[in-house]
Amino acid sequence: MQKEVITNPFRIQYYDYSWNDIRDMVNTMVARFPQRYRLAYHNDYYEKIILLINLHPTFNIEHANLIYISKIDAEPQSSLLVYETKKYNGDITTLNDFKRGITCMTEFSNDLFLVNHVN
Numbered sequence: 001m002q003k004e005v006i007t008n009p010f011r012i013q014y015y016d017y018s019w020n021d022i023r024d025m026v027n028t029m030v031a032r033f034p035q036r037y038r039l040a041y042h043n044d045y046y047e048k049i050i051l052l053i054n055l056h057p058t059f060n061i062e063h064a065n066l067i068y069i070s071k072i073d074a075e076p077q078s079s080l081l082v083y084e085t086k087k088y089n090g091d092i093t094t095l096n097d098f099k100r101g102i103t104c105m106t107e108f109s110n111d112l113f114l115v116n117h118v119n
Contacts, residue, residue, distance in 0.1 A: 007092070016078050017077075025115050026049055026069070040066065048069065051067045065101055
């Protein structure tokens with residue numbers, strides 16, 4: 001039997017906001033949607049954030065995905081971010097997990113857009 005290997009979904013997105021603004025928007029989003037997001041890690045020096053995201057009605061850590069957010073440019077007033085989604089227990093290895101990871105990343109991106117425009 002051959003195991004199916006799928007890469008972790010990722011996306012690169014540009015924002016016209018500084019890292020501090022992005023971090024504040026993520027913190028607002030976590031506070032606004034506690035049933036969906038949990039902040040697992042953030043580091044302002046390396047400009048990285050790790051979020052737990054769960055699209056189930058109740059937060060269940062076993063079904064959560066991780067979204068890794070990293071700033072990959074050096075501009076102080078804008079941010080080029082890379083998002084990568086993984087399963088809670090490691091890399092994505094099946095097509096169903098890949099689809100769920102893409103859905104989680106899309107929902108995260110939509111929620112971040114809403115937080116940014118509804119403040």
